[in-house]
Amino acid sequence: MGNLRGIGLVVFSMAAFAVEDAIIKALTADLPVGEVLAALGLGGSLLFFLIAGDHGRSWLIRALRHPTVVIRTLCEGVSGATFVTALSTVPISTVAAVFQATPLAVTAGAALFMGEPVGWRRWAAVVAGFAGVLLIIRPGLAGFQPMALLVLVTVAAIAVRDLITRRVPEAVPSMVISFYGFFAVLVTGLAMLAFADAPRMPTAAQGALMAAAVLTGGAGYYAIVASMRLADASALMPFRYARLVFSLMIGVAVFGERPDAATLAGATIVILAAFYAYLRERRAGKSAGTAQ
Numbered sequence: 001m002g003n004l005r006g007i008g009l010v011v012f013s014m015a016a017f018a019v020e021d022a023i024i025k026a027l028t029a030d031l032p033v034g035e036v037l038a039a040l041g042l043g044g045s046l047l048f049f050l051i052a053g054d055h056g057r058s059w060l061i062r063a064l065r066h067p068t069v070v071i072r073t074l075c076e077g078v079s080g081a082t083f084v085t086a087l088s089t090v091p092i093s094t095v096a097a098v099f100q101a102t103p104l105a106v107t108a109g110a111a112l113f114m115g116e117p118v119g120w121r122r123w124a125a126v127v128a129g130f131a132g133v134l135l136i137i138r139p140g141l142a143g144f145q146p147m148a149l150l151v152l153v154t155v156a157a158i159a160v161r162d163l164i165t166r167r168v169p170e171a172v173p174s175m176v177i178s179f180y181g182f183f184a185v186l187v188t189g190l191a192m193l194a195f196a197d198a199p200r201m202p203t204a205a206q207g208a209l210m211a212a213a214v215l216t217g218g219a220g221y222y223a224i225v226a227s228m229r230l231a232d233a234s235a236l237m238p239f240r241y242a243r244l245v246f247s248l249m250i251g252v253a254v255f256g257e258r259p260d261a262a263t264l265a266g267a268t269i270v271i272l273a274a275f276y277a278y279l280r281e282r283r284a285g286k287s288a289g290t291a292q
Contacts (some may be wrong), residue, residue, distance in 0.1 A: 003026040006231025009223045010239045017219030021092055022254055023213040027206060028088035034192025036210070037084055037198050041186025043214030045179055059176045068167045075161035077184035079154045081192065088148040093259045096247035097136050097267035100150040103274045104129040105159035107281070114163060125277035131205035132269030135262055139229065143260075178221070237278055241271050 027036045049057065063069045087095050104126045111118035137148045168177060193199050202210065227236055244267060251257035259267075 003231040003235045006227040006236055007239050009227035009230065010236045011047045011242050012053070013220040013223035014224065014225065014240060014243035015246050016216050018089070018096070018243050018250055020213050020217040020220065021087060021096070021247060022250045023209050024084055025087050025092055026211055028084065030201060031200055031206060032193065032197030032287070033081075033085050034189045034197040035202075037080055037185055037189030038193060039202075039210040040084075040213060040217070041182050041184070043211065044182030044217065045186055047214065047218050048175050048179040048182060052173060052179060054177075056173045058178070059173055061128075063172050063176050063180065066165050066169055066172065068169075069094050069172060069177065072161050072168065072177065073180040073184045074168070075157045075164070076181035077188040078159035079161065079276045080185040081188045082150040082157065083154040086147050086154065089147045090145050090151070091259070092255060093248045093251035093257050094136060094145070094148055094263060095151050096244045097259075097263060097270065098133055098148065099155065100241060100244055100267065100270045100274060101129055101133050101152075102155050102158050102162075104270070104277060105155050106162050107162050107277050109159045114166075119280065122277045122280045125280070129270045129273030129277070132266040132273060135266030135269065138215055138262065140175045150204040152279065174225075224274055238275065241275075244271070 022042070024036060053060075083095070083099075107118060107122060108126050110116040111123075133152070135153075138144050139149075165177070248259060251259070
């Protein structure tokens with residue numbers, strides 16, 4: 001029963017993140033990217049500041065003494081800026097498809113920079129997955145959108161963020177880490193407004209959409225955390241790719257997108273490669289446990 005409830009929560013969270021992406025894309029059609037980023041960062045910072053409670057807030061200054069927290073926070077700023085900038089100009093289905101390469105980037109980073117053993121099969125999956133990404137982006141060919149390359153920067157930043165999170169001291173509350181993630185997005189958005197974008201006064205409807213994006217993203221974050229506490233990670237992992245399905249549906253229904261065969265084929269390759277790499281990692285973990 002726990003796995004079933006966890007699966008329901010993870011599917012809900014993926015739907016929430018896809019809806020949040022759609023709201024952000026709609027907002028950036030009329031408002032500067034920096035302004036949307038700043039609004040999301042402010043809303044998320046306030047949300048997690050309140051949730052953190054007195055114990056969490058007592059860590060706000062102490063947490064910055066740890067270099068891992070600082071590096072993680074910088075990665076959040078980079079990933080937020082590049083993801084939203086790409087989302088403002090690139091089809092949501094393309095952004096979502098490339099984003100699915102994140103687990104493969106984490107696998108490669110863990111092997112190259114953290115000394116984790118990765119066999120040739122998982123390396124083959126990483127190579128195949130990024131070949132799928134090239135099929136989606138198609139650099140140098142007709143239909144190539146240079147801004148789609150920003151999603152690869154997002155993927156790299158999130159991979160570094162996830163890897164460095166493993167080194168964050170356990171004593172630092174998760175809510176404080178999340179607060180600084182959104183705070184980095186706020187600062188990045190303000191910097192973009194100061195040096196690149198001219199702010200505009202949002203309408204009441206746009207303000208409501210900004211609030212909806214913050215609440216939707218917060219709900220997705222809460223649901224994904226709750227799902228991990230209810231169910232086995234192995235049961236949940238395949239359902240994380242529901243985000244791509246929801247993004248494709250939203251892209252077609254809301255934005256009138258029509259993903260071509262190459263994009264769909266590339267997305268399929270990325271998902272299959274990431275799923276295979278996960279299965280190999282799980283099998284390797286079981287083998288290591290048996291050996292002990």
